[in-house]
Amino acid sequence: MILTYHGVTCIRASAGDTTIVFGPVSKNSKNFKPTNFGADVAFISLNHADMNGIDEAGRGDKQPFGILGPGEYEVKSITATGFPSTSSYGGGGMINTIYSVYLDGLHILYLGAQGDTALPAEVLEMDSPDVLIVPVGGSGALSPADAQKLSVKLEAKIVIPILWNEKTLKQFLKEAGAEDTKPADKLTLKPRDVVGKENEVVILSE
Numbered sequence: 001m002i003l004t005y006h007g008v009t010c011i012r013a014s015a016g017d018t019t020i021v022f023g024p025v026s027k028n029s030k031n032f033k034p035t036n037f038g039a040d041v042a043f044i045s046l047n048h049a050d051m052n053g054i055d056e057a058g059r060g061d062k063q064p065f066g067i068l069g070p071g072e073y074e075v076k077s078i079t080a081t082g083f084p085s086t087s088s089y090g091g092g093g094m095i096n097t098i099y100s101v102y103l104d105g106l107h108i109l110y111l112g113a114q115g116d117t118a119l120p121a122e123v124l125e126m127d128s129p130d131v132l133i134v135p136v137g138g139s140g141a142l143s144p145a146d147a148q149k150l151s152v153k154l155e156a157k158i159v160i161p162i163l164w165n166e167k168t169l170k171q172f173l174k175e176a177g178a179e180d181t182k183p184a185d186k187l188t189l190k191p192r193d194v195v196g197k198e199n200e201v202v203i204l205s206e
Helices: 121-125 144-153 166-175
Strands: 002-005 011-015 018-022 041-043 065-067 071-075 078-087 094-103 106-110 131-135 158-162
Touching: 002 158, 018 094, 041 078, 041 094, 065 071, 131 144, 144 166
Parallel strands: 018 041, 041 065, 106 131, 131 158
Antiparallel strands: 002 011, 011 018, 071 078, 078 094, 094 106
């Protein structure tokens, strides 16, 4: 599996000929460039223009199946479950969906624009995620300190911060004791690569 970051809360994960995207940016976003690649499945955690661009994640034959909220899903070789939570991103109290996704033998837990540390019980009780994708930017989503607390609580093997700026990323890395971490263009993972890992922070450059 190959993971890349495309700004805001947008993460692309590819395995073989299957591509999924979390939080694609819509063309209606006022502050960010829209997503510009094709995906088979698009996971929308929050109905906000910065992260609900299903149409922007379609290219040619790759037109995404949109997953828009809580529930259980099975698409191609992907199994996923969405859990309702909350967010204040964009100013108002909104439903945020946390997604637990299994792709290419790896468990991804995507928190989207999660607003606080109060996670659904089902999320706290599940097996430790291989990859935790967590917002660290405040602005109605988790603060850097709360993002680190959740990473430890969930016993994530690898942690990928999203929704960051230079200031909040620096704060998060300090909280995580990972100040020396350098950005990478992509993260390539196989199940054996996460064995023995514990809260290892990976920064993906935009």
